[in-house]
Amino acid sequence: MNTASRAPAPRRLPPEERERTIVDGAVALARESGIDTLTVRAVAARVGVTPALVAHYRPVMxxxxxxxxxxxxxxxxxxxxxxxxxxxxxxxxxxxxxxxxxxxxxxxxxxxxxxxxxxxxxxxxxxxxxxxxxxxxxxxxxxxxxxxxxxxxxxxxxxxxxxxxxxxxxxxxxxxxxxxxxxxxxxxxxxxxxxxxxxxxxxxxxxxxxxxxxxxx
Structure with missing residues (x-):
């Protein structure tokens, strides 16, 4: 029997809620470090999603x-x-x-x-x-x-x-x-x-x- 633990999969959110988490994460990052730190990768890391997902919701940085x-x-x-x-x-x-x-x-x-x-x-x-x-x-x-x-x-x-x-x-x-x-x-x-x-x-x-x-x- 395989008892190895697995990391929980990211929780799927409704599109409106996911978009809100991305915006809120970017706002928090900018308040902490400035708006010059806002990149697709930085926001994705802050929110815990893929860069592709950030780009999907906000395609023009x-x-x-x-x-x-x-x-x-x-x-x-x-x-x-x-x-x-x-x-x-x-x-x-x-x-x-x-x-x-x-x-x-x-x-x-x-x-x-x-x-x-x-x-x-x-x-x-x-x-x-x-x-x-x-x-x-x-x-x-x-x-x-x-x-x-x-x-x-x-x-x-x-x-x-x-x-x-x-x-x-x-x-x-x-x-x-x-x-x-x-x-x-x-x-x-x-x-x-x-x-x-x-x-x-x-x-x-x-x-x-x-x-x-x-x-x-």
């Missing part, structure tokens, strides 16, 4: 890379902006938003963005998706700024200009942080950036700073 990029950055945009509430006025709201986007925990998405800008030069589907996602960030952030400004009698801003400036700063600083070139005090950077895009300057420090008991004479 440039298009698949663009899809994975869009999935990752859209999820971050929805996470940051869907639950955003303009509490505490326009200045405080924007400062909180910038601090959130500059948080170290978002470096995986920052790497995806930086690589997409570079790879999108020659990967046209990716370049097109990058432009679309940047437009969506701009328009969504304009809406957030306009909403916060409408609730705040003390501050105002041009939503289109403010959104462009904030995104340019966040994108630049996020890229710098990947190579460990960034200011130590990101909160101060956020404060100064927000002040630069508002129609009214930041109040002098002496007007908003309360001395501690140790500092009082």
């Amino acid at each position: 440039d298009v698949f890379v663009a899809e994975v990029f869009g999935t990752i950055v859209a999820a971050e945009r929805d996470e940051v902006l869907d639950d955003f509430t303009p509490a505490g006025g326009l200045r405080a709201s924007l400062r909180r938003l910038v601090e959130t986007l500059l948080d170290d925990s978002r470096e995986d998405v920052a790497l995806v963005w930086v690589q997409a800008w570079s790879l999108g030069v020659r990967n046209e589907p990716l370049g097109e998706r990058v432009r679309a996602e940047m437009d969506l960030w701009q328009s969504r952030l304009e809406e957030v700024i306009a909403d916060a400004a409408s609730r705040d009698p003390d501050d105002s801003a041009d939503p289109a200009f403010a959104a462009w400036m904030l995104l340019a700063m966040v994108d630049g600083m996020s890229a710098h942080a990947l190579v460990k070139w960034a200011p130590r005090d990101r909160a101060d950077l956020a404060r100064r950036t927000v002040a630069a895009v508002l129609d009214r300057p930041e109040p002098p420090a002496s007007a908003v700073t309360t001395r501690t008991s140790e500092e009082r004479p």
Whole structure:
């Protein structure tokens, strides 16, 4: 009697479920290592299927890379902006938003963005998706700024200009942080950036700073 054990055969999945596992595996791989690691073989190894199966569901890798990029950055945009509430006025709201986007925990998405800008030069589907996602960030952030400004009698801003400036700063600083070139005090950077895009300057420090008991004479 042959009692030798056999490795279990891969479980057959419905096409929709198999496709979902391939996309999810590619997204996870890109978040861990960047979208430049996305190849048919790498995704297949990650999911535990043959390269031929990956190619069956996603026959054009440039298009698949663009899809994975869009999935990752859209999820971050929805996470940051869907639950955003303009509490505490326009200045405080924007400062909180910038601090959130500059948080170290978002470096995986920052790497995806930086690589997409570079790879999108020659990967046209990716370049097109990058432009679309940047437009969506701009328009969504304009809406957030306009909403916060409408609730705040003390501050105002041009939503289109403010959104462009904030995104340019966040994108630049996020890229710098990947190579460990960034200011130590990101909160101060956020404060100064927000002040630069508002129609009214930041109040002098002496007007908003309360001395501690140790500092009082």
